[in-house]
Amino acid sequence: MLGPMSTTPPSDFARLRRKHQRGAYDRETIHAILDAAPFCHIGHIVEGRPVVLPTFHWRYGDEVLWHGSAKSRMLLTPGEVCLEASVLDAWVLARTSFNHSANYRSVVAFGVPRLVEDPAEKLAAMKGFLDRLFPGRWETLRPPTEQEIKATAIVSLRLDEASAKMRAGPSGDNPEDVSWPTWAGVLPVHTVAGAPEPDPHVTAGLVPPPAPLASPLARPAPSPRVA
Ligand SMILES: Cc1cc2nc3c(=O)[nH]c(=O)nc-3n(C[C@H](O)[C@H](O)[C@H](O)COP(=O)(O)OP(=O)(O)OC[C@H]3O[C@@H](n4cnc5c(N)ncnc54)[C@H](O)[C@@H]3O)c2cc1C
Numbered sequence: 105m106l107g108p109m110s111t112t113p114p115s116d117f118a119r120l121r122r123k124h125q126r127g128a129y130d131r132e133t134i135h136a137i138l139d140a141a142p143f144c145h146i147g148h149i150v151e152g153r154p155v156v157l158p159t160f161h162w163r164y165g166d167e168v169l170w171h172g173s174a175k176s177r178m179l180l181t182p183g184e185v186c187l188e189a190s191v192l193d194a195w196v197l198a199r200t201s202f203n204h205s206a207n208y209r210s211v212v213a214f215g216v217p218r219l220v221e222d223p224a225e226k227l228a229a230m231k232g233f234l235d236r237l238f239p240g241r242w243e244t245l246r247p248p249t250e251q252e253i254k255a256t257a258i259v260s261l262r263l264d265e266a267s268a269k270m271r272a273g274p275s276g277d278n279p280e281d282v283s284w285p286t287w288a289g290v291l292p293v294h295t296v297a298g299a300p301e302p303d304p305h306v307t308a309g310l311v312p313p314p315a316p317l318a319s320p321l322a323r324p325a326p327s328p329r330v331a
Contacts, residue, residue, distance in 0.1 A: 118214060118267045128268040131166065137189065137209045137268055138163050142295070142316070144189035146170065150181055161189065162236040168213065169220070169229055171258040179219075179257040187213045187261060195291040198275035199284040205271060207290065213266035217259035229258050237316045 113119035113129050120127035128134070138144075138161065147156040157178050161170045168187065172179050190210035198204050220226050230253070231242045275288050282288075297315030 113267060114265045115214075118212070118265050120267055120269060123269070123271075126269050126271055128270065129266070131263075133268045133270075134211050134213075134263060134266050135163065137191065137211045137270075138168055140191050140209065141189035141211070144168075144170070144187050146178055147186040147188070148178070148181055149183060150177055160233070160237075161187070162233050164232065166263045167260045168263060169232070169258055169260045171230070171233060171256055174255050174257040176257060179259050182216075184214060184216050185261065187211075192293050193272070194293055196271075196275045197288050197291065199277045199281045199286055199288050203276055203278070203281075205275065207271050207273070209268070209270045211266060211268050213261060213263055215261045215263075215265055217261040220258040220260055223253070226253060226256075226258055229260075230256065238313045241313055 111129060113127075118129070142160070143158055144161045145156050145158050147154060149155070155177070159170045159172065159178065161168050163169070170179075174180075188210065190208055192206060192208050194207040196205040196207060220229055227248070230248065234242050234245075274290055277284075277288060300312040300315075302312065
């Protein structure tokens with residue numbers, strides 16, 4: 105289980121080796137990175153082979169959820185998964201190729217996900233997914249049908265074995281290289297939302313919600329797991 109402000113890895117498997125000083129294992133750090141990352145990757149073993157797929161995720165407390173088709177291998181293959189989510193904050197240019205780097209925040213978590221089967225929990229989780237991206241939008245929509253709920257599978261992974269890694273700051277050139285005459289420094293990276301493009305059926309006067317990537321996704325899913 106993640107401890108508050110824990111600096112101890114939850115397992116030897118999840119212990120950072122290289123650049124371990126960039127690591128963290130506390131709940132607050134791991135939660136914040138998961139909330140800031142727009143999507144994650146799920147790695148799992150299918151028919152003995154590794155498969156890694158991108159998918160959107162959301163979080164309640166110490167659980168991270170993802171969803172998809174009720175026929176999806178990603179959701180229904182039993183067994184352990186590895187979840188990864190990261191945010192690229194900047195390119196870091198140095199005076200040697202060796203010292204080039206990036207500023208980032210990332211999370212890796214291991215565990216066996218649980219299929220969310222309770223109908224009330226499932227509906228609340230579907231709402232939570234949308235609430236994270238577009239707060240208040242669920243209430244404006246046609247309610248989901250039973251068939252739509254049935255066609256959706258949701259799984260939940262407890263963050264019991266997770267690690268975070270972060271890099272921030274300038275490039276790390278060796279002192280003897282800093283006078284080398286090439287530009288070095290940090291190129292910040294931001295994801296910017298474009299202008300909305302309404303579909304032809306939008307009723308006049310309706311306005312689009314703000315795009316989630318226009319403001320940082322730094323929030324957990326606001327609704328409770330079970331309505
Ligand atoms: C956007 C991005 C780009 C990167 N580019 C490179 C690159 O080009 N080259 C490179 O060598 N590394 C890169 N990294 C770092 C990379 O993810 C690994 O941390 C690094 O390669 C160390 O690997 P290792 O063999 O020590 O990991 P391992 O010894 O296999 O890791 C041990 C454990 O540490 C934890 N861990 C390792 N890495 C991370 C991580 N990033 N976030 C959270 N937990 C982690 C996991 O729990 C893992 O099981 C990048 C990271 C990010 C986020």
